[in-house]
Amino acid sequence: MSTSAAQAHRTDADRMSDPNWWRQAAVYQIYPRSFHDANGDGLGDIKGITAKVPYLKELGIDAVWLSPFYPSALADGGYDVDDYRNVDPKLGTLEDFDEMAAALHEAGIKIVVDIVPNHSSDRHEWFKEALASPRGSAARERYIFRDGRGENGELPPSDWDSVFGGPIWDRITEPDGTPGQWYLHIFAKEQPDFNWENPEIREDFLKTLRFWSDRGVDGFRIDVAHGMAKDLSEPLPMKADLEAKAHGTDGFTDGSHPFWDRDEVHEVYAEWRKLFNEYNPPRTAVAEAWVHESRRARYASPEGLGQAFNFDLLQSDFDAASFKKIITDNLVAAKESGASSTWVFSNHDVVRHATRYGLPKGGSKAQGTNAAQDVTGGTKGQDGKGWLLAGAPAEELDVELGLRRARAATLLLLALPGSAYLYQGEELGLREVSEIPDAERQDPSFFRNPGVEIGRDGCRVPLPWTAEGPSFGFGAGAAHLPQPDWFADYAVARQDGVEGSTLELYREALRLRSELQTDEELEWVETGNQDVLHFSRPGGWHTVTNFGSNPVELPEGNVVAASGPLEDGKLPSDTTAWVVRSA
Numbered sequence: 001m002s003t004s005a006a007q008a009h010r011t012d013a014d015r016m017s018d019p020n021w022w023r024q025a026a027v028y029q030i031y032p033r034s035f036h037d038a039n040g041d042g043l044g045d046i047k048g049i050t051a052k053v054p055y056l057k058e059l060g061i062d063a064v065w066l067s068p069f070y071p072s073a074l075a076d077g078g079y080d081v082d083d084y085r086n087v088d089p090k091l092g093t094l095e096d097f098d099e100m101a102a103a104l105h106e107a108g109i110k111i112v113v114d115i116v117p118n119h120s121s122d123r124h125e126w127f128k129e130a131l132a133s134p135r136g137s138a139a140r141e142r143y144i145f146r147d148g149r150g151e152n153g154e155l156p157p158s159d160w161d162s163v164f165g166g167p168i169w170d171r172i173t174e175p176d177g178t179p180g181q182w183y184l185h186i187f188a189k190e191q192p193d194f195n196w197e198n199p200e201i202r203e204d205f206l207k208t209l210r211f212w213s214d215r216g217v218d219g220f221r222i223d224v225a226h227g228m229a230k231d232l233s234e235p236l237p238m239k240a241d242l243e244a245k246a247h248g249t250d251g252f253t254d255g256s257h258p259f260w261d262r263d264e265v266h267e268v269y270a271e272w273r274k275l276f277n278e279y280n281p282p283r284t285a286v287a288e289a290w291v292h293e294s295r296r297a298r299y300a301s302p303e304g305l306g307q308a309f310n311f312d313l314l315q316s317d318f319d320a321a322s323f324k325k326i327i328t329d330n331l332v333a334a335k336e337s338g339a340s341s342t343w344v345f346s347n348h349d350v351v352r353h354a355t356r357y358g359l360p361k362g363g364s365k366a367q368g369t370n371a372a373q374d375v376t377g378g379t380k381g382q383d384g385k386g387w388l389l390a391g392a393p394a395e396e397l398d399v400e401l402g403l404r405r406a407r408a409a410t411l412l413l414l415a416l417p418g419s420a421y422l423y424q425g426e427e428l429g430l431r432e433v434s435e436i437p438d439a440e441r442q443d444p445s446f447f448r449n450p451g452v453e454i455g456r457d458g459c460r461v462p463l464p465w466t467a468e469g470p471s472f473g474f475g476a477g478a479a480h481l482p483q484p485d486w487f488a489d490y491a492v493a494r495q496d497g498v499e500g501s502t503l504e505l506y507r508e509a510l511r512l513r514s515e516l517q518t519d520e521e522l523e524w525v526e527t528g529n530q531d532v533l534h535f536s537r538p539g540g541w542h543t544v545t546n547f548g549s550n551p552v553e554l555p556e557g558n559v560v561a562a563s564g565p566l567e568d569g570k571l572p573s574d575t576t577a578w579v580v581r582s583a
């Protein structure tokens with residue numbers, strides 16, 4: 001039996017117990033509040049996910065990653081966590097979670113949950129205790145409190161900006177009513193940063209990781225994994241100093257930034273890894289680390305989290321040379337670190353790729369220009385977050401072109417060795433929703449950057465399941481973010497079973513991927529055309545993408561999938577095909 005045939009005969013049970021299941025997994029990101037609303041209150045919920053397990057199974061993914069579903073005031077879409085070991089009552093209960101986990105596992109789907117260790121919410125019981133306790137108390141030591149500068153402490157300890165805009169420090173009122181200390185929040189002011197030098201914080205997160213691992217969670221996505229460790233020894237550098245260094249020759253590639261990507265953070269991950277390895281199969285983790293590529297491997301090492309996102313493709317134009325370089329570099333880097341590579345085009349933080357690729361080349365129209373991120377972010381080429389936030393002018397968007405390229409890009413991505421991270425709704429070909437009225441926006445980056453950022457709500461609009469109904473089958477009532485009329489055309493029900501629909505393309509590609517995938521090798525095939533990329537994987541699986549404007553010949557073999565119709569047997573512009581050649 002050939003390797004790929006052997007692969008095809010693997011049962012769900014084999015896959016579920018395989019310690020390497022994550023290496024080439026297709027992981028589908030669910031943004032729980034916008035996936036499916038079972039109780040009709042306008043917010044997606046845990047029972048909504050359980051109800052859609054058959055859909056996920058049919059899609060053919062290996063795992064789901066759930067964005068935070070913990071109790072939260074939603075100051076930052078749930079990334080402001082009140083309680084790490086519970087379910088938000090608006091979304092369900094722990095029993096609902098267990099039921100969902102059982103249904104997913106039954107369907108052969110692994111579960112990855114989001115862990116947010118850099119900061120809690122300001123409603124976390126520890127932060128409330130810190131506010132109620134005096135300066136210098138143990139409760140204050142769990143966060144980062146400092147006296148202000150100036151005669152009466154009226155100036156913040158430093159002039160740094162937060163990622164969402166505005167100052168990184170906020171002043172509290174002391175329990176006796178006097179103006180008090182300042183606390184650090186890299187993100188929104190409702191997200192106070194933890195003090196990771198405090199052993200109590202470390203212990204508590206181990207407890208959280210154990211809590212979810214014991215509940216059957218298979219892996220973790222670590223939010224802002226390059227945060228946490230900090231050197232805030234006095235005197236603190238000024239914003240201008242950080243900026244100058246960030247844009248200097250070496251940037252912060254030596255780990256010397258006061259709060260991004262410091263080496264000490266890996267001590268934490270080494271401890272986590274020991275815990276992960278106590279389980280069978282070991283729990284997995286993937287780092288969200290917007291760091292310079294030379295420092296990514298540290299996060300992905302087997303002694304650390306094991307895998308790290310690379311957002312390089314996501315930040316690239318739809319361009320052959322750029323794609324080729326990124327793929328090559330990342331495969332080399334993955335091999336060096338012992339991890340497998342990760343690939344992603346869309347997530348809950350960025351403009352959807354069907355929109356990005358429909359904008360004029362240069363991509364800058366879709367790229368955020370948040371100066372605050374740039375300043376606090378650190379190294380050259382690593383602007384802290386690198387989010388693509390800014391709103392794209394709708395009149396410049398070519399919807400058809402964007403979708404065509406998005407489909408081509410996705411078919412290419414699904415053929416790459418490593419894990420593919422997909423974001424809910426991309427399998428429907430959804431583009432960014434740009435028509436959300438200001439009054440209905442929710443993202444703090446919109447409110448903290450008036451007139452500069454429109455924020456990330458446009459990729460978080462609840463999914464359309466049916467072409468009719470008050471929220472296109474999302475729930476029984478209106479959705480928490482308004483859905484545009486054009487969602488009807490993209491509804492699951494409209495695409496289900498329809499040949500050539502984006503949903504059917506994803507289903508078919510994911511099915512073939514699990515059959516064709518072998519080891520993590522990729523070989524480039526010279527095409528003699530700079531606009532055409534061609535690579536092969538062991539077992540005779542060839543992928544060709546035409547980034548140019550004229551149709552090109554395909555290699556000999558059986559065309560098993562294509563992102564769009566061929567023209568007289570040729571591969572047209574902005575299209576990808578998979579060709580299988582028998583050995």
Ligand code: GLC
Pocket residue numbers: 076079080116187223224288348349
């Ligand atoms: C991560 C999340 C983002 C969130 C931020 C702060 O980057 O992906 O959505 O706003 O962390 O927690």
